[in-house]
Amino acid sequence: MENKQDTIRIQWFPGHMTKAKREMQEKMKMVDMVIELRDARIPNASKNPMIEELCNQKPRLIILSKKDKADALETRKWITKLQKEDVKVLALDIIKENITPKVVEASQELMKAKIERMKRRGIRPRAIRAMVVGVPNVGKSTFINRISKKKIAVTGDRPGVTKSLQWSKVNANLELLDTPGVLWPKFEDEKVGVLLAVSGAIRDEILPLEEVAAWAMRFLMQHKPELLEKRYAIELDEDPYSNFTKIAEKRGFLKNGKEIDFKRTIETFLREIRDDRLGSITWENADEV
Template sequence: MSERKLNINWFPGHMTKAKREMEEKLKLVDMVIELRDARIPSASANPLLADLTKQKPRLIIMSKADKAEPIYSAKWVEKLSKEGVRVVVMDLNHDNVIKIVSEAARELMKAKLERQIRRGIRPRPIRSMVAGVPNVGKSTLINRMAKKKAVQAADRPGVTKALQWVKVSKELELLDTPGVLWPKFDDEQIGLRLAVSGAIRDEILPLEEVAVFAMKFLIQHKPEVIEERYQVTLSDDPYVMLERIADARGYRLKGDVWDEKRTIETFIRDIRDDQLGRITWELPDEM
């Protein structure tokens, strides 16, 4: 194994179309709900979205809270709130999403709703665009809000390919949008964090680079996790650590050759399946 530069190029046609449609539909919405992954709150912030939605009130939902470390999630809320947006941390599968999102939407739109009431206008439902990078939980949020399978959801990127309106209550309507990435990662660390989280399809990923990035991070920040999961002694070299995992799991080919592909895939799958526990891959104090 030899260290190489990350090269990810993924901006399929449906994303280009979605970006154009989002620009058009923004005229119809009152606010934007932007989902970010609580494990990577900065890396999962799409700069295209920030540019598109800068004129709209915005609620940031840090999803997958059950996969992130609470101490860092709290610090991220404090950090992001200073940018003048409302921020909440949520486990979309277990939290009371209807109550949390509805209250946050009413708070964000309070001034506009009060103006309408003063003018004798009966407020219509708040219309909100739900946006974010792939596989961050947009469809899961909408289905929980609607109390039914209103949109298709899956734990992989690229499932939603078209915009769709969903009425979730008398006071709130949501516009589901496809997960949109941007054409080029100027900072390869962003691409690596998105790759670790599962926001990018594995078929186009350089998995070796992703595994090495993840191992370096764990060696520096959470070495006890590696020791406990794989029962191996620590090294500062990520390649040595991966080979030790191969030895511990019996992933050997002929002679002394270890099975790199199987080891890397196992390591990344363990991360995605939460076998290493709750890990925040982006620390607020280091950003």
């Protein structure tokens, strides 16, 4: 089965992101390292190419967030793939895990050489300053709150919650700068846009939801048919839309008691994917990127 269809156009770069990018560029000079959050379900699509450029050779800690929603085996492969000399990688369930010791240790290790240099010069090492960056809704503010053990940053299960940059003091050794989730003006590949949409990084209001849901349906029909069959107790057809019809009938999503309520069906389908109801799914293969 082909997982291909008419081009899906998703473009999204609102004003506050342009402003955020400029401010992040300015603040980058002040920070020692970057903590980049990526969604463990889509470690490649949630890599912001603007961040590569912005980072400008600073040591980087990549956090694969929402580890609990991703396939554990795939996550291990991604960690191996992304690790480099100046890049450490941790996969975390930010909500349930005790993340602080892991993050503090990894940050100190990344900054070891610099701290040593300062000590040798007789400079008392100050707190490490790290900028926390990533696409919208990936968990940046939740991450900062969990590490600082305070509810400083506003969080929410929708993209675009944080609108401005904000410092948080974790302890004497670490300070974190929260930033608004940013996307980039043009997705190089249609798949990147759709995966960001499926993960919840782009506001539903501006998405062609039907196409995104059909794309997700095709993907799962091809790669994880057993999860669809199990969740919806349907026999799969080759046509994604016919599968939506079957789901609607099973769930009783009908208008006026007879017509299929298609909108409700696809909204439910996408919500259940995002809420991990079909199972832990990684949508990108480390060997193929």
